[in-house]
Amino acid sequence: MEIKWRKSSKSADQGACVELAEIDGEILLRESDDPGVVVRTSRVKLRAFLAGVKDGEFDDLV
Template identity: 65%
Template sequence: MRIVEIQWRKSSFSEQSGNCLELAVVGGGVLVRESDDPAVVIRTTAAKLAAFLEGAKAGEFDDLV
């Protein structure tokens, strides 16, 4: 069995607030977790993440913050 070290990434904007989501690419999928609760991990696809990011860039979630 091959053990893969996950390389988590977060936005440079996270440093300012301390609130951050971390992302990693593993086995063709994308993992998402909160840095303050790293045991909870969500797996999604690159296509679903891209659709979400497009919506975020377009301001579709601005009312949530």
């Protein structure tokens, strides 16, 4: 089965971006410059993480 990776249109042109795919209900994440490392999570967990990012919960880390 071919994985169809997607990235944001806001990603940098240098290829340094995070890509997402969905397989059998799991969300896969990888960095385009290190595609061999894949993180698997659920939609619920990814939504919770993204909500935290939008709320600024991780601003002190960047």
